[in-house]
Amino acid sequence: MIIDQVVAVLIFVVTLAVILSERVHRTIIAMAGAVVMLAVGMLMGFYSQAQALAAIDFNTLGLLLGMMILVRLLEQTGFFAYVAILTGKRSKGNPWLLMLILGGATVVLSMFLDNVTTVVLIVPMTILIAEILGLSPLPLLMAVALLSNIGGVATLVGDPPNVLIGSAAGLSFTSFLTHMGPIVLVALLVALAILRVVFRRELAERPRHLAALANLDEKGALRDRDGMVKILAVLAVVILFFFLHGALHLQPAYIALAGAAVALLLVQPDVDETLRHVEWGVLMFFAALFVMTGGLQASGVLAQAASAVAGLAQANPLVASLALLWVAALLSAVVDNIPFTIAMIPVIQGLSAFGVVLWPFWWALALGAGLGGNGTTIGATANVITVNLSAKTHRPITTRIWLRSGLPVMLATCVAASILFALLFGWMSTP
């Protein structure tokens, strides 16, 4: 019924608008929106409690929860400070090398761990290294934030949109790595080239105190060596199982939660303290958005949207998926990419009724939602955190600095990704 669809869209749009206004915390307003969606849906008869419960993707929530617990346990050991010092020392104080090495470490960490945690832990260490060397921290901080977002696109667990897409489309860890990996690699090179040009003056600075870098004591930064070894071993097994999960028919959520259980058993930390550091607000936000999108879907509006674009998707899948990539990228630059991804998933699923091959659309959505986040200071949570941390320093990242460096990186990486996507379209049309 058309009236159901109008009401459902209205509730969704109003909720999203309040999230964007940032007047109320996004988790609170999403929960309120979910409650209203279900209440109105039940009153009008297009949505039920059972449907709302079924709309929540527990595979996504479980995967995020498991990885959050593992990261928290790893964080406590001092691992991130250890890695930052160890890699920082390799640069011998050369700013460009420091950017490459710290950026490289960030990419690897953000491929397997939550970007937000990676950034929260690497940014203070980056500021430390820049300060004792007497270098400007700005290019390094921009590199950490931008590269963590790009690196996250490469894997199933790298960033939340990928977790959502992988779970909904049944895409494996390996297929994410083989499809997104090559494009991400090129995007990383493009991003580094742009940073090199934009920050050419800062990157030409000479470090004033090389000895201070050599005197950083990485072993002293490591608080719990045994714990670190144990959790890294668990993480290695978890990642190995991610590679095999398709063949073993194991859900990523099961692997991540099993890893968290084993790690908790091995380390036996104060559980309440560990769980306090899980980002429950993020998990609640996801759950609430699932319930809201479930309402949209139940009203039939997402199927309508799918049928509206099905013609183009059938006639020219390349143009249609590139359009999706750019819409996702531009929206992700200015708004949270999670609501958009969650709402787009049923639309793409709806296309299968029209005989459209869905794979290029999943990859396009992952690329757009992931790379688009670099466009503005609010495009991705990693950006918000980097800017907030740097605001407490003597040389904060201003919106101007971001638009001078982050925006060109976002546009250039999206262009590069689009070209590769078109060239590899045959490959992009496979799972």
Add this chain to the structure above:
Amino acid sequence: MIGQWMKQQVVSVTPTTTAAEAARLVVDKHIGTLPVVDARGTLLGVVRVQDLLDVFMPDFVSLLENIDFVHDFGAMESLEPRDVAEAAALTMADLMQPPVSVEESSGLLRALATMHKHDIRDLPVVDAAGGLVGIASLVDIAAAFLATWVGEERAP
């Protein structure tokens, strides 16, 4: 009562006093806390020596939980002329913290507990109208308080 034990000669500053002038007071008189008062002597805030030093603190100190592994502060140890000029131009209004104070009639134990709770080592004392009348250090008050315990009568 704390009024008997406080120092009545207080070195105070005004909101327009610069950080450089305040630094000069700290260096010359070796004082750790500067009460900030207006023209009528009303206590507006407090600048502690830590607040002056914060201007020179590297950013990583506040961002990292643990800094024991940083054995050498490197470039941060040398004061850059630009930083010094920037810091010197700051005024007490920029640096001051909201005042924690007690009135003259406050008991010694209450004064000590107030300092303990707010983690401060110097406590400004005000009259009923909020005017600054004195300042007492932790050791001043603690010594006065503990004197009764060890059975020694000390004159204020």
